[in-house]
Amino acid sequence: MNTKFFTFLMACFVATTVFSQASLNEYKYVIVPNRYDFLKENNQYQLNALTEFLFEKYGFEALMEGSDYPEDLDRNRCLALNSDVSKDTGLFKTKLTIELKDCNGKTMFTSKVGESREKDYKSAYNLALRDAFESVEALDYKYEPNENNVATVSVNTTAKNETASEIAQLKQEIENLKKEKKATAEQTETLAEVPKTETPVAKVPKVKPEATSNGPLVLYAQEIENGFQLVDRTPKVVYKIKKTGRENLFLVEGEDAVIYKSGDNWVYEYNTDEGVKQQELNIKF
Known part of the structure; x- marks a missing residue:
């Protein structure tokens, strides 16, 4: 036994x-x-x-x-x-x-x-x-x-390459939109008539809302025609954004700027005299 x-x-x-x-x-x-x-x-x-x-x-x-x-x-x-x-x-x-x-x-x-x-x-x-x-x-x-x-390695590599390609395509589309908007703005300025006697008024740069100490600036999306208006807790309208042909990419009304989604975050990208700048936003749709 x-x-x-x-x-x-x-x-x-x-x-x-x-x-x-x-x-x-x-x-x-x-x-x-x-x-x-x-x-x-x-x-x-x-x-x-x-x-x-x-x-x-x-x-x-x-x-x-x-x-x-x-x-x-x-x-x-x-x-x-x-x-x-x-x-x-x-x-x-x-x-x-x-x-x-x-x-x-x-x-x-x-x-x-x-x-x-x-x-x-x-x-x-x-x-x-x-x-x-x-x-x-x-x-x-x-x-x-x-x-x-x-x-698994093959699938991960393919997914990584596809993600990189999508990001590159998104950046290219953003650049194209910026160029189109800049060309439209220059054309409008050429057609506009400014009285010679009028005293030039210095442009006051718009102050960009800053992120709080708790993280990115929190904004709430309210649907309007062809887009959304983004308001803060006041509530005050901070931005009006228009839809584009691409999902999660918006033009900021009245500004040389766009708002787009990068990963899990929203990014506000705008032009200044010092170059392109970015600000992270927390948008609640």
Whole structure:
């Protein structure tokens, strides 16, 4: 009876080890944190550097947290496992355990508890970590690209390129609208007749509403013909904006300016003698 139970446990252990190995082989990188929770300083006792070295020794491509990541990892963080080392309580022993999690925080691997009876902290942590890494060595890790990860990288790259293209197109349309408005304004000035006896009046620049200390200026949109009027809490009309042929892009009435949406924010962009300036707005539609 005992023999059968022991055989069953060994079979379960072998199956779990093979499954862990197959799963971990799909990950190309391992990210090592700069500091472990049970220590007070980054790389204290050189434990984090030792972790990186041992992962490299057993076939992984290890990267320190915050370092310059390879291009494929920047595009798809799910190519990497996040490593951690935890300390277990022990009266006469130092006990360390290695853990690997995927990009969603799911635990993919937990090592055996590495132990050391050394009293010196640096020696104890060093020996206990090396003992725990025997489980990592037993994995016999070799990177095998996963089709799902490759597909994710491809999709992310395509989406990124499409977003960049849309932003470039939006900027070009804004520039074209500015040129058209400027040409119309110059034509109007040419046709207008200004009496020679009239004393020139200096133009007083319009003071742009400033953002509050709590964030961007908050405005409320009220629908009017062919657009909206934006009012503050007073309520006072701050801007009147007209619709264009493009969604989330408006011309500001009476000004050489546009309002458009960039990501989750609204941007008020206007021309001055010093050049083009921008101001972030919080518009409530």
